[in-house]
Amino acid sequence: MSIRERTREVAVLRTLGFTREKHPQLLLSESIAILSMGGLVGVALGTLVVKAMSRPGIGLPVSMHMTTATTLVVMLVAAVVGLVSGLIPSYRASNLGIVDALRYIG
Numbered sequence: 001m002s003i004r005e006r007t008r009e010v011a012v013l014r015t016l017g018f019t020r021e022k023h024p025q026l027l028l029s030e031s032i033a034i035l036s037m038g039g040l041v042g043v044a045l046g047t048l049v050v051k052a053m054s055r056p057g058i059g060l061p062v063s064m065h066m067t068t069a070t071t072l073v074v075m076l077v078a079a080v081v082g083l084v085s086g087l088i089p090s091y092r093a094s095n096l097g098i099v100d101a102l103r104y105i106g
């Protein structure tokens with residue numbers, strides 16, 4: 001969504017001399033950064049919830065805990081989702097003409 005909303009900014013960057021190849025790199029890095037931050041927040045909240053729910057008397061196994069492998073998989077999935085969800089919008093935004101991108105209403 002953030003990439004589609006920033007199509008006009010892509011046109012301004014192209015006007016300033018940025019190449020078509022640079023736009024997808026900028027937009028994809030932003031997408032991966034946003035979803036990686038979301039992954040970190042998810043890991044932190046997940047760890048807190050697992051610790052809170054694994055106390056004796058709640059009914060869940062006491063041995064339940066968040067492992068390093070689980071944390072790495074969650075962060076990898078967040079980065080892949082960021083990459084995949086940003087590919088098509090960033091490609092479309094970078095391949096629009098400057099005038100079309102300035103007129104774009106997303």
